[in-house]
Amino acid sequence: MTDSLPAYDSFLLVSFGGPEGPDDVLPFLENVLRGKGVPRERMMEVVEHYKHFGGVSPINEHNRQLMAAIKDEFASAGIDLPVYWGNRNWDPLFPDTLRQMRDDGRKRALAFFTSMFSCYSGCRQYRENIIAAQKEVGEGAPMVEKVRMGFNHPRFIETMANSVRTALDSIETTATETTVLFTAHSIPMSMADNCDYLKQLQESSRLVAEAVGAPDWRLVFQSRSGPPQQPWLEPDVLDAIAEMDDEKKLGSLVVVPIGFVSDHMEVMFDLDEEAAQLCQKRGIKMARAKTAGTSPTFVQMIRMLVEERLGRTNEKQALGPLGPWHDVCPADCCTYTPARRPVTTT
Template sequence: MTSTPPPYDSFLLVSFGGPEGPEDVMPFLENVLRGKNVPRQRMLEVAEHYGHFGGVSPINQHNRELMAAIESEFKSSGIDLPVYWGNRNWDPLFPDTLRQMRDDGCKRALAFFTSMFSSYSGCRQYRENIIAAQEEVGEGAPMVEKLRMGFNHPRFIETMAQSVRQSLDSINVEAADATVLFTAHSIPIGMADHCDYLLQLQESSRLVAESLGVKSWKLVFQSRSGPPQQPWLEPDVLDSIAEMDDASKLSSLVIVPIGFVSDHMEVMFDLDEEAAQLCQERGIKMARAATAGTSPSFVGMIRELVEERLGRVEGRPALGDLGPWHDVCPADCCTYTPARRPAPAT
């Protein structure tokens, strides 16, 4: 006989974390890459990227702003759930957040992951992290249940379409005449083969492009970090720009980081610096679309997903052919066994 779970009494914002000063960069990257088969040289390259921005990632401040926006949205909608925030790789870490939630009397939380697309690193690993944190906290640790992926939610598509439209306007290009590259973080092929990351990204990109009347668009990838011999999702954004320009001279280009909720370091370095420099060298007028951030439509989507689970609304809106994603992940959802570094000789 199963017991009835307690009612939802809290909300958890689940994210990646990032350094907030030069002294944080290497410890943060060591947290991120611990045990992973990523060359140390790549870690040093990424550390240098952070150096371009004073050793500060924008992600933590973004999450503070997103928390404040969610709290305001909840208050105006009559949703009485305190908002907490926990990270995988930097303060506030999951065990500390769950311990605080327990001490505050929270029993059962709804969680929104700041990754809009299903993969091991963007979903299952977070669920594993939360389970490990619950075990560390021990008795009384709150239950945590994730909200469904919103990659095809009308409000997310609206958010990104508005962003692309603003970018088109900034370079005086009509949607029908535009060339648009949608970008997302590359992942290993072995991970992609066991999740719906690529399928969801293609669907989101298509929905945004079609809503605006963009005919020339492509999904590309960025920020790969694995060893050269390991296949990752392609094509790379920089390679794509060069190949498209070589084949048919590009006069303008809009780049849309649809795979990122906020301006992560990867967005700022790979797109705002590297892609922008390449476009400048080739005489391509480039605009980089804004990430979802704290736009009212995006925050409204989070609120609607919560209302679904609270039973306050009927229906589960989703655009396109894939329909609304599952609330509860199947047991084998996004399974992946990452390649690990060999143990040091003893």
Template sequence: MTNNEMPYDSFLLVSFGGPEGQDDVMPFLENVLRGKNVPRERMLEVAEHYKHFGGVSPINQHNRELMAAIKAEFASANIDLPVYWANRNWDPLFPDTLRQMRDDGCKRALAFFTSMFSCYSGCRQYRENIIAAQEEVGEDAPIVEKVRMGFNHPRFIETMADAVRQAAASIDVKPDDTLVMFTAHSIPMGMADNCDYLKQLQESSRLVADAVGAANWRLVFQSRSGPPQQPWLEPDVLDAIAETDDASKLSSLVIVPIGFVSDHMEVMFDLDEEAAQLCEQRGIAMARAKTAGTSPTFVQMIRMLVEERLGRTDDKQAIGPLGPWHDVCPADCCTYTPARRPTPAS
């Protein structure tokens, strides 16, 4: 029996991972930044962000809640797949989860990555992580295949549109009467040039803006971590707020972290702390839209993407001209070779 003939027998939730106590923070950040061209002072700065929240990232608890929601959604749709969870940077790590799956008899799994947009760090690197873990576990490690990206899936657009409406209502404005800023994690231009991250973000933002009738919107970025001389996607959300307010006084603003599935540390610190403080200083009424989280429509999207791969439907739902994204990534998809800082002369 070939790999493609073997039935799917499990589901794997793939995520980034996060510390769950102050003692975890530095080991976690060292995992995240190993081999990357990130100044140590930036790592220490981010460590302070975690300290501000007791060293606990919300992402692991979110994934536990998302797993529970997926299990319930699968049960309601008679999808008989056990649900597992693995992280890149913190427990449960890929080798441990794949080893458990092997011991449980799993042979071929479908995976959902908690990253809705294609780039090296959001897709290809996870696939590389899985391959490395399979090699560590051995020849009997389960095969893992990802579902397609859902950035333009109608259920994701519905999820984020509802979040925008709720955020706008919380500051007593309508989406068509305020500035809406969609934010995502910035990435190096060298990474952005070899993937569809920016195109997908622009399309997803446009679809959500159209769904809520927001004519005044823009896409901005946050949380860059590279050295100052390395170009990353811009504008930064804080710069964009200040520049927009300077040019034409802002009375209200809705920030939508469309690039984040859950309330990562970056969302909590960069938006709920820094952006909120900037808006308060400038007299701007600001609301931050919820991330997709465990919204029923978002969980329905995950179930629908799985049903596609199980062969239960031929209807691959997607809104807009980009259509449904590919199921299998091309060999050269999202490649990236980080630039290295030159070694100082001795």
């Protein structure tokens, strides 16, 4: 069966998308939140977050830079795959990109999702979006197969460890003297129950903390957007900072947005604004570690994951006991049916 498939002939960068001007913000958020039951007042709060930064998310420009870096990396490694880019929520949207790929004669693409951890919104939903786009494009739409998750890939861990070291240096402290908080986007508990999001985040955070020699570290969450009666992963980063400071008076803190590949609006507002202001108010010396971005080691990881699927190497690199993640997602992987749990009080 596999022998009858066309060879991989292209690479697709799959991402979330973001507004690139004030007029884009509301329709973009309506795309993002459609059918998710998020209260409108919460959506309007996020509109204000975007307005605070001129209505421009950094994610699209980041993806342009990442595409350029991937093209250079592929050229250096002799990988002859043209690079395309498609988004879930804003231009360039998946149907437009797949239509262009079809018109260019592309038959089968390898895809990298700009989401390093497995959950419905970070993996399965993208795959569903691509299937819907293929149906919209119709006959001749290219096949799209994702590379495996790289949350424990040596190059990703190296990238984030270097970022933590740089952050420590910026506030003139050491890993043994500083609390390190790893953050990721919170998701509903009903979503977390049927995926490995939490397990992968904990492992990735542990590996980075171990690499930099940080004994005092914790995984926290940010950016929840669901209705208040729906349980989401906790603790929130702001709550965690306040509680830890109350308990032991934090002298210095490094916040590491390990769950974000680039500086999304959530990183800029929740961490660079709100967390930074809280730390300033409490007298905590804080540094925010950089996201993976276009770090050479991160781009190398993408290239190495592609080389695995091209059959250019038999080695799948991964650190820690979880080992390399699967190439092909099982049929029931990361399924999600929104559900509300009863809220209990003590």
